[in-house]
Amino acid sequence: MxxxxxxxxxKLKESESKQVAIAQLAKEILEKDKxxxxxxxxxxxxNLQQSRDISRLQALLKTRDEYLADAESEVAKLRNEIIEINSAKSAYLLELEQKISSLRSE
Known part of the structure; x- marks a missing residue:
């Protein structure tokens, strides 16, 4: 007996030992889950912060593209003005040359 x-x-000690081991494993699993x-x-x-950053960068790119489009438009206008000024200058110089030539022949 x-x-x-x-x-x-x-057997009781083995069972208690197994229960302690199981409890320890459960604790470790819970810590890993945590x-x-x-x-x-x-x-x-x-991820949320990166999404905000991406949105902010996209807005900046859009603004930059708008500024670039405006700048390109202004450059085109200035080129046209330069062409007009050069044409007027050429016409004026031609007119002056004709007047000088006319004065010389008189």
């Missing part, structure tokens, strides 16, 4: 009691005590949840939360925040 004492042998049976010792055997039961031994770490993963924290990491996911951090990644979510980083």
């Amino acid at each position: 004492e042998a049976e009691i010792e055997e039961l005590k031994l 770490d993963k949840d924290q990491r996911l939360s951090t990644l979510g925040e980083e």
